[in-house]
Amino acid sequence: MFESWYRPSTDPAQTFSGHRRSPSLRRKSIRLAVERLEDRTQPAPFASTGALGSLAPVMQVASNTSNGTYEVDHGPWIFGGVLSADPYHSAMLYEFTTINLGTGVQVSASGTHALG
Secondary structure (H helix, E strand, C coil), rough: CCCCCCCCCCCCEEEECCEEHHHHHCCCCCCCCCCCCCCCCHHHHHHHCCCCCEECCEEEEEEECCEEEEEECCCCEEEEECCEEEECCCCEEECCCCEEECCCCCCCEEEECCCC
16 A cells, blocks of 8 residues: 555656656647748859750860860860849859769869859
């Protein structure tokens, strides 16, 4: 038989050992809501004309953004970059229709402008 001092508590704020929990440790119910996010599709600031055709290097591609040239698979340097039309001409744009980079293709860029 149980001792007279033992009375199980029905208070959910009381722990198993009989001590009261700190008010900060009590569970608080929070109403959850699902909200629709805004459209995450952002248009590119520069649209390609595709003037340079498709870029599909086998080994490597390098770009020099200072003078607008690029090289594919250690071939000759080809001029094809155009400075962006923004007020600061911040990027050198290479206008390929598509860019296909296989596994192991090395990509490098150097120069004074961002690669675009």
